[in-house]
Amino acid sequence: MLLAVVGVLVLEGAHPDAPVGLGDLLVFGGLVSAAAYVLVARGIADRVDALTMTAHQSAFGLAVILPFGVAEVVRGGPRLLTGHSAGGWLIALAIGVFGFGASFLLYNFALATVRAGRAGIILRLLPVFGVLSAVAVLGERIGGWQWCGAALIVASIFVFPDGEPED
Structure with a gap:
């Protein structure tokens, strides 16, 4: 896990003297949420089928985010429901x-079918796929350090394939 964390830091171009920003804290919160999700979902995966679990987690996600969306519409924020092309709505639907x-x-x-530690390994790859998607879709460029960071993250999967160091 430490190897993956170092890989993410290198991938993001983090510097030891850089201040911790709101974005960093939000990413950390997302990491904690994802880890909690793996543990909770694995705990109930034996009792609930995958489709039901996915439906429940989607409903829970909607319940959490809906008040924020309603508040944004009420306060006259960005036009959430208007001002978007049909193509934009299709992209949003495809993402969903x-x-x-x-x-x-x-x-x-x-x-x-697998242990939580093994299932959680895939979460390590999210930053790599995020950066690669930005390169492919948005045309962003990444440098040598970012490639090194991605390599460290991928290496962490092979060094500790079960999510834990070998004895």
């Missing part, structure tokens, strides 16, 4: 169905 729905459904199927 494939980026979240299908990916969590497949992950929940996996949780029923």
Whole structure:
């Protein structure tokens, strides 16, 4: 895990003297949430089928985020429901169905058959796929340090394939 954390820091271009910003804290909060999710989901994966678990987690996510969306609309924030092209709505739908729905459904199927530590390993790859997606879709460029960071993250999977150091 430490190797993966170092890889993420290198991938993001972190410097030891750089201040911790709100974005860093939000990413850390996301990491803690993802780890908690793996543990909770693995704990109930034996009792609930993957489709039901995915439906429940989607409903829970909606319940958590809906008040923020309503508050944003009430205060006259960005036009959440208007001002978007049909293509924009199709992209949002595709992200919901494939980026979240299908990916969590497949992950929940996996949780029923493997240990939480092994299932959690895939979470290490999220920053790598995020950066590679930014390169492919947005045309962003990454340098040597980012490639090194990605390599460290991938190496962490092979060094500790079960999520724990070997005895």
